[in-house]
């Protein structure tokens with residue numbers, strides 16, 4: 291029976307029950323009421339035919355009032371028991387749904403805390419997707435197992451009573467029924483194991499299918515799909531993915547059908563035993579009323595055994611997904627860091643000490659043996675070609691990714707010693723990809739829903755040139771953004787979103803400011819304004835300015851120029867211009883296009 295249990299079922303159930311204890315102990319009372327009523331309820335149907343046949347077999351002596359009495363008592367008892375067990379179940383099930391939703395909340399809580407590197411890791415989302423499967427359904431996974439744990443003890447009690455009752459009549463009938471049940475269970479486990487072993491392929495197929503599915507209704511892709519005629523490509527891809535997804539499920543069904551044939555044979559054997567023995571006993575003097583009672587009892591037992599086996603198989607099979615869920619929740623996905631608190635009241639010195647880095651699951655080093663120091667209050671411009679690693683460097687400095695080798699130090703302290711939340715609190719970062727949330731403007735700036743300092747939020751918006759726009763809304767800072775949650779939500783332009791992201795960084799007022807291409811979507815005037823206000827924006831703090839626009843390097847103390855091989859040149863603007871290397875060349879080329887009539891370009895050429 292090695293493959294019956296490949297995970298700790300008992301521990302998994304214990305965890306589920308402990309969770310009930312913590313949240314709602316009253317459920318146990320309803321469970322007891324349900325179990326007693328549901329266990330007794332089926333016996334009314336077993337006894338009814340016997341009592342009726344007994345009375346009817348009296349022939350002319352049968353009394354109508356007796357028959358009416360039997361039927362009336364039957365109806366009153368079945369209705370009463372049915373009523374009580376339904377009430378108990380109807381009270382419990384919504385509470386179980388609440389337990390499951392709490393699990394989902396815990397899982398979201400975990401996901402938003404895991405180390406950022408997993409956010410760019412597809413395999414993490416597959417594992418997380420499987421855990422999500424266990425929590426996402428009303429009928430399977432966590433909630434399904436709770437349902438069965440609630441219902442199955444009643445089935446066990448009824449089954450045991452019927453086994454005892456029928457065992458006394460004929461052991462052979464019992465063995466036939468049990469054989470049938472064992473085979474059914476074996477088939478269920480075989481199919482489950484087959485399916486479980488394919489879970490990686492299934493999760494993978496699901497992720498791919500969901501990607502194409504999401505692409506079709508995500509507004510963000512709408513323009514590209516239309517302008518570049520991507521419709522057929524996406525639909526064809528979607529159709530292909532659906533096909534491979536269906537094929538995987540077809541494999542499972544094929545296995546089920548093949549094994550189902552064995553189940554059919556055992557069902558035939560057990561049915562032959564039941565009818566053969568009952569007919570033999572009746573021919574040899576057993577009353578017809580007993581024949582009828584035993585037949586009903588055997589049919590009930592057969593149904594109950596089947597239900598019991600299905601319930602147990604369900605608990606074992608779905609318990610595996612619940613176990614996976616707990617494993618996911620238990621697994622340490624980083625995100626916590628060390629114990630050190632954020633540095634207060636001081637700006638930062640950043641030192642990259644002989645660091646090397648490659649992204650997880652890749653072979654190519656983005657940086658190899660890189661040394662770089664940013665002193666307190668220094669403004670560093672990071673420039674360079676596309677794909678050189680500028681944004682990656684920001685991820686390393688802010689601790690979103692850990693270096694593969696070497697060390698990042700903040701004010702002399704290794705970055706890994708900081709608690710991650712404390713670490714993140716030290717940076718105001720404007721990322722290249724701006725994410726506006728479907729909250730109010732104020733909440734988008736303050737990144738919180740409580741205790742928003744409206745004066746500071748408006749001041750930050752004024753600094754980036756969005757103050758008047760926000761004041762023009764009737765609700766001001768309380769105006770909702772995006773139309774996903776509120777159809778009256780406002781949509782900002784790309785440049786306005788970028789300004790909002792800068793306002794967010796200003797409001798945070800952290801120890802260090804990092805701006806990753808903050809002006810890419812801004813018009814020339816807004817860009818100039820940001821440059822002019824740069825010193826006011828960073829207020830003497832250490833700052834990094836990543837940009838392709840070399841005009842931005844003018845107000846920075848140092849420039850780090852990166853190309854595909856890493857840090858190519860480092861120094862002040864004047865030093866690098868004198869060097870006449872890559873930075874110089876790039877500056878000349880840009881100057882040609884950016885400066886009025888190429889004036890500066892000409893001047894530089896003559897210099």
Ligand SMILES: Nc1ncnc2c1ncn2[C@@H]1O[C@H](COP(=O)(O)OP(=O)(O)OP(=O)(O)O)[C@@H](O)[C@H]1O
Nearest residue numbers: 410649652656674675676677678679680681682683
């Ligand atoms: N999550 C990731 N997994 C694997 N490789 C990645 C990941 N993110 C970025 N890269 C690779 O790392 C390299 C550096 O990317 P990065 O975004 O840091 O460049 P960049 O200098 O900021 O480029 P750009 O100027 O175009 O914004 C690129 O080759 C990119 O393909």
